[in-house]
Amino acid sequence: MTRMSATARRLLAVLFVIIVAAFIGGSIAMYNKAFTSVSEIDLYTDDVGYALPKHADVKVRGVNIGRVTEVEPDGDRVRVQLAIDPDYTEKLPADVTARLIPKTLFGERFVDIYIPDGGGSGKLADVDSIAQDERGNAVELDRVLDGLLPVLEAVPPHELAATLGALSQALQGNGDRLGVSFEQLGKVFGGINEDLPALESGLQDLATFSQTYTEAVPDLIGALDALRTTSHTVVEKQDALRGSIQSVTTASNDLAGFIDVNKQSVIDVLADSRQTLDYLAQYSPVLECSVLNFQKSLVNSDDILGVGDEHPGIRVTVEVVNPRGRYLPNQDEPRAFDTRGARCYGTPGPGENFPAAPGGALADGAYQPPTRNPGPAVIPDAPDPRSSDAPITQPRQRGSVPDAPGRYVPEQPNRPLPPGVDDRPMGYENSPIEVATVQTIYGAAKGEAPESTPGWVAGLGAPALRGAEVTIR
Structure with missing residues (x-):
């Protein structure tokens, strides 16, 4: 065997490296589905979509039909790009929705394509995007799980396991009763939801009521403080007040005795006067x-x-005028x-005579x-005036009668009174002058202005001060 030249060995090494690199690159490309034809469809979700990892599974009824290729924000929504097998886009309806479901309680999420009841209409291949499933409690459950995950991560695992074990033992065998309880609780909350508008309106009215009484509290406190002075005065004058009550009781007893003895006479007089009063009313x-x-x-x-x-x-x-003549019997009766x-x-x-008849x-x-x-x-x-259909005569205003010419009237009774002055006859008792005097006394006792004492408080305390001498120091 002849020995290979150095150049040949170098070429073989380079070829080996190229083959290994091509194998690795091909494996990565196959893993990334680079050689697989897919249909790209956008899924728009709320902020729960950020929990989807890249290459997350896309399933329909448990069958894997694609993967997640991209997750990015789109305004106040999240755009999730799905790469789905074209064979399934031709079979799935166009009005499908998607739910983001964890594989386990707190595991990795995947996209679950939900086919509506009745099979839907159209083809998924004809649309560019689908929406998140908003029916039922799917979105609320996702948010609850997202909020619960940080809490569970902060809890030590052994304590969480012990708690879940105890909870499992407590619930074991009680599923039916627990289900009935939740069903009844759902009915209760359903009734509460129906009455929420009325409850909200009641709370708003309560807030208005509370605000009104909050504004009135200072006046109420001032009235109670003034009433304290009245109470002290009543206590000091209790003997005189007791004597007045006894006098009133005696007078009431005397009046009761008089009425008891003369009640029939009074009734007869009133009954006999009825016809006379009726005539007076008619000609009033x-x-x-x-x-x-x-x-x-x-x-x-x-x-x-x-x-x-x-x-x-x-x-x-x-x-x-013409006389009537002499009296004739059977004619002038x-x-x-x-x-x-x-x-x-x-x-x-002027210049006219009053008519004869x-x-x-x-x-x-x-x-x-x-x-x-x-x-x-x-x-x-x-x-x-006895008829209900008769017009009501308006009282004549003071000052409507002109002054008599050539006569001097010292009190000028025909002139209008100044504004706020009442012309009704009134004694000193229970008059505005008496109330103002008592307000002045109470204000001097407290070191405040007379107007700080309410008029009704002064009116209650006035009887106790009548006839008493008051010295202001």
Whole structure:
């Protein structure tokens, strides 16, 4: 055998290295599926997609059909690129979804392709992307497991094993009862979910209520502090208060005895007065009309009396009207035929005489002679205040009656009162003046302004201070 030359040996060594490198490169390429035809499809998930490792499995019903080639962010989502066998993309429907499921409780995740009920429609090869399965609790379970993993990693393994062993023994044989309990718990939470809007509204109303009372607490504390002074005053004047109560009790007993003895008489008087009061109520609208007529007469009183004339006095023009004639039997007997109600008769103008029979002559049974100034034949009755349909008469405001000309009224009763002044008659007791006085006394006792004491507190303490002498130092 002839010895190989050095050049031949070098060439063989280089060829061997090339063959080994080609073998290794081919193995790596085969591992990376470089010689395998795949269909690339994008899967868009939430932040759970970051848990997928590169080359993670893609399965459908437990069969491996591809792998994960790339995971990268895409805005607020995660884009996962899937390399799937083209044979399966032709068989799978286009409306499939994907779930990210761990192989074990906390193991490596893989992509599980979920085929919808009914088989779906179209072909997966015709679409460019699919979405994450949002049905049920798939996403929530992924988030729970991601949050639980750091906790379990911080727990020592032997303690975790002991805890899981004890939990397994406790649950062994109780699966049915535990399932029933969870089912009932689910119904309870389902009912709570239905009432959540009402509960949320109630909590909002409670917050508003609490805020209102929070703002009112300072005023309430001030009122209670002022009430403390009132309580001390009541304690100091308890003897006088007790005497007042006894006096009121005696007066009440006397009044009760009077009513007990005369109750029937009081009832009879009220019953007998009912018809009279009914007539007064029926004709009460005439009162306003009469007052207005008197007002007009008061305005013209100076002219009537001749004030300022050389010869003052009342001047009257008397006109003689047709007489009724003598009384005739069976003709002029009194009869109550007149049914007119309450009416308001106006006053004549300057130079006019009051009509002889406004609204028609009285139907009293007597002969009515003709007259040249009978007045209007029809005058409507005033609304009956006893009827519920009658209009409500508005009270006349103070100052609406003009001053009488030529007369001096010291108190000017016809002028409007200043704003905030009440013209109703009122005694000193329970009046605003008494309340203001008690507020001043309480404020001086506490070293505060009188307005710091609420009016109702001063009103409660006023009876105890009546008749007492107060010295402010």
